[in-house]
Amino acid sequence: MRRWVLSLALVACCLALPSVAEAGTKAAPSAPAWRAGDATGVIVSTDGLLPAGVLRRISVLLGRDVVAQTPMGDSAVSLRLDRAVPASTVRLLSKVLNLLPGVAHVSPDLVATSDSVSPNDTYFYRQTNLWTPAPVSSDSGEDPPAKPDFSMDAPTMWDATKGSKSVVVALVDGGIVSHPDLAKQTVPGYDLIADTRNSKDGNGRDSNAADPGNASNGTYCAAHASTWHGTHVAGIVAALRNNTIGISGIAPGVAIQPVRVVGQCGATMSDIIAGIRWASGGYVPGVPRNKTPAAVINVSLSSSVADLKCPAAYQDVIDEARSRGSLVVVSAGNQSMSLLNRTPANCQGVLSVGATDVDGSPTSYTNAGRTIGIMAQGGEVGPNEGIWSTVDAGTAGPVRSTYGQNSGTSMAAPAVSAAAALVLSLGHFTNDQVAQVLKKAALKPPEFDSYYTCISHDPTTGAERNVCGAGILNLAGIPAPVGHPSLVGGSTIGSTVSFTPGRWNGHPDSVTYQWLRDGTAIAGATSRSYELAAVDLGRTLTVRSTSHTEGYPDFSGLSVAKAVPKAQATVALRLSSTRARLRTTRLYANVTVTAAQGQSPTGTVGVYVDGRRVALVTLVSGQARVHLPVFTATGTRKVQVRFNGNARVVAKWSSAVGVSVSK
Structure with a gap:
C-alpha cells in the first residue's frame, strides 16, 4: 500500500501539474480552456458511481477538480473536470489511475471538432456534387469534349x-x-x-x-x-x-x-x-x-x-x-x-x-x-x-x-x-x-x-x-428498380395478364419474376405472363421482379397492382302475387341468383319492403324462397332483394316489384 501511495505522489510531482483549486473557489481561466487535443474529462470503466475519495485522488493526479460524473449506461462514467487537461496527460497517467479502487480503465474524454472548412463565399444555386451539369456548347455550336463525371448521380x-x-x-x-x-x-x-x-x-x-x-x-x-x-x-x-x-x-x-x-x-x-x-x-x-x-x-x-x-x-x-x-x-x-x-x-x-x-x-x-x-x-x-x-x-x-x-x-x-x-x-x-x-x-x-x-x-x-478505399460514391451503378413496371391484359378467367418490366438502374446480371396474389406468392407463377384462374377473382395481382448482380445483394421492385374484378351476378325476383289484402295476405318471394364465369353464387340475400329489410336468408344452389310479412299499410309497396355477394361474385340488387295492397 505504501509503495502505491508513494508512486502516486512521485508521478504527481514529476509532472508538475497545476495545483488544485481550493475547495469552494473557481477562478476563471486566463486563457481559453478547451482546445483540439484536450480532454474535458475522463471516461472511467467502473461499476456504479465512484466514491468521493477516489474522485479526490483523480483530482490530485490531474490537477483539475472533478465537477460532475455522468453514468454512460455501459458500466462506465464520464468525469467532467473544471478545466480541460491535455489528452496526453490522461494517457500518461492512465496506468496509475487504473490502480485506484473500482477503476478498470481510463481514457480521455476527447474534444471533437467538426470536419468542415468554410470558404466564406456568397451563395448561388449549384450542387454539382449531386449531378453533373450538361456541357455548354461553344460559339461554333460544337459540343465540348466530355469530362469524366465524378458526381454521385443522385x-x-x-x-x-x-x-x-x-x-x-x-x-x-x-x-x-x-x-x-x-x-x-x-x-x-x-x-x-x-x-x-x-x-x-x-x-x-x-x-x-x-x-x-x-x-x-x-x-x-x-x-x-x-x-x-x-x-x-x-x-x-x-x-x-x-x-x-x-x-x-x-x-x-x-x-x-x-x-x-x-x-x-x-x-x-x-x-x-x-x-x-x-x-x-x-x-x-x-x-x-x-x-x-x-x-x-x-x-x-x-x-x-x-x-x-x-x-x-x-x-x-x-x-x-x-x-x-x-x-x-x-x-x-x-x-x-x-x-x-x-x-x-x-x-x-x-x-x-x-x-x-x-x-x-x-x-x-x-x-x-x-x-x-x-x-x-x-x-x-x-x-x-x-x-x-x-x-x-x-x-x-x-x-x-x-x-x-x-x-x-x-x-x-x-x-x-x-x-x-x-x-x-x-x-x-x-x-x-x-x-x-x-x-x-x-x-x-x-x-x-x-x-x-x-x-x-x-x-x-x-x-x-x-488510399481512397472502395472509390468515389456513385449511385448510377446500383441495380435498383427504376420507373413503374405494369400489368396489362384480360380480366376474366382464362385470359392472360402480361408483366411489362420497368428499367433498372445499373445493369443486373439477371432478373427473376414472382407473381403475387394479395401479396402472397403464387406457386409456379414465375414467368412474365400469367393465366387468370377462378381464385384470382376479386383479388389483387402484382409482380415482384428481383435483380441478381454479382457483388450486390438482391434488389426487388414491385409492379403497379392490377385488381381482378369479381364475376357479375344476375338476381331474379318472382312474387307469388302482386296483390294483397291489408293485414291478411302473406306473399312469398322466389329468388334465383346466377353468376358469370362459372361461379357459384353462394352467400345471403336480403329481402326489402319499401327499403326496409324484412328478411335475410342463405342461398341454396343459387335459390331461396322467402315468406314476406303481412302488409300494414295500403297502397303500392315496393319489394326488392339484394344478393350480398361473396369473395368472387359482386353484390347485386334485383329489379323492384310493386305489390298493390288494399283493404
Whole structure:
C-alpha cells in the first residue's frame, strides 16, 4: 500500500501539474480552456458511481477538480473536470489511475471538432456534387469534349426512391436551426450535451435539439462565430425537393433526427458516445429511449489520437449500434494525414468517408489511407468550390434562414449517409449489405501524374496503392428498380395478364419474376405472363421482379397492382302475387341468383319492403324462397332483394316489384 501511495505522489510531482483549486473557489481561466487535443474529462470503466475519495485522488493526479460524473449506461462514467487537461496527460497517467479502487480503465474524454472548412463565399444555386451539369456548347455550336463525371448521380436513384420516411438518419452533430428547406423533415431528437458551459442553452441534456448557435466569446475556448454545422449536414441529407426554394437533399424523402452534441467548444467524446447510443435505440441514463431509432447514424466529427487506436469506449458503442441494425457513417477528418490519426474514423465497423473534388482527386485537406471506407465529393477551399446547403445568417444566434458553402469530410459523410438511406428505402438490408452496395457501386478514382492522388504505383514492382478505399460514391451503378413496371391484359378467367418490366438502374446480371396474389406468392407463377384462374377473382395481382448482380445483394421492385374484378351476378325476383289484402295476405318471394364465369353464387340475400329489410336468408344452389310479412299499410309497396355477394361474385340488387295492397 505504501509503495502505491508513494508512486502516486512521485508521478504527481514529476509532472508538475497545476495545483488544485481550493475547495469552494473557481477562478476563471486566463486563457481559453478547451482546445483540439484536450480532454474535458475522463471516461472511467467502473461499476456504479465512484466514491468521493477516489474522485479526490483523480483530482490530485490531474490537477483539475472533478465537477460532475455522468453514468454512460455501459458500466462506465464520464468525469467532467473544471478545466480541460491535455489528452496526453490522461494517457500518461492512465496506468496509475487504473490502480485506484473500482477503476478498470481510463481514457480521455476527447474534444471533437467538426470536419468542415468554410470558404466564406456568397451563395448561388449549384450542387454539382449531386449531378453533373450538361456541357455548354461553344460559339461554333460544337459540343465540348466530355469530362469524366465524378458526381454521385443522385437523380438516377430518384425514379426508384427519394427515400422513405420510415428510414431515419440521425445526425450526431450540433442540432438543427429552423429552416424552410428542412420543415417537416425531422423526427424528435435530443440534446445530449451534459456540460452547461458548452451547451449555451442554459441547461444540460434535454429533449430540445435545436441549435441556439455555437458561437464562443473566448471564455472557455477560442472565440468564433456560429457555424450551423448540423443544419448544413441536415440539408445535404434531406432538404426538401421541388419546393421552389434553396437546394435539394440527396434523400429528400427520409426523416432526419437531430442529436445535439456540439456546443460552443466542440463535442466531448462522452457526449458523442451518448449520442450514438441514444440514436441507435440504446439506453442513456436519465434520458428517455429513442422512439424512432436510426437506421443510419452520421457523425461528421473527429478527434486526434496519438496512438492511432480507436478508444475502447468508441468501439464498444459502435459495436452496440451495429448490433441494433444501425449503420455508423463517420467523416475521416481534414488534417491531410492518415485516417488512423482520427477517431472514430479509425474504429472497426464504421463506414469512414474521405473527400474528393469534382475531378475525382482527393481534396487538399482530406485524410485518407488504406483502411478508409469510401470517398465522396466534399468541396474544395476556394471561391464557389464548396458544398451548398442550409445554414442561418446569424453569427451568434439564429437570425435568418439562408444557404452557404462548406467544405470538408463533414460534407462528404452525410452524402454517404443519404445514399445509404436511399438503399435502405428500397428493401430490408443489413448495415453490412448497405456498405457493400455503396462500395461496389463506387467509381474507381482517376490516376493523375501529380503527387496527391488516390492511386499510385510502386516504381519497382508496379503494384497499385490505393488510399481512397472502395472509390468515389456513385449511385448510377446500383441495380435498383427504376420507373413503374405494369400489368396489362384480360380480366376474366382464362385470359392472360402480361408483366411489362420497368428499367433498372445499373445493369443486373439477371432478373427473376414472382407473381403475387394479395401479396402472397403464387406457386409456379414465375414467368412474365400469367393465366387468370377462378381464385384470382376479386383479388389483387402484382409482380415482384428481383435483380441478381454479382457483388450486390438482391434488389426487388414491385409492379403497379392490377385488381381482378369479381364475376357479375344476375338476381331474379318472382312474387307469388302482386296483390294483397291489408293485414291478411302473406306473399312469398322466389329468388334465383346466377353468376358469370362459372361461379357459384353462394352467400345471403336480403329481402326489402319499401327499403326496409324484412328478411335475410342463405342461398341454396343459387335459390331461396322467402315468406314476406303481412302488409300494414295500403297502397303500392315496393319489394326488392339484394344478393350480398361473396369473395368472387359482386353484390347485386334485383329489379323492384310493386305489390298493390288494399283493404
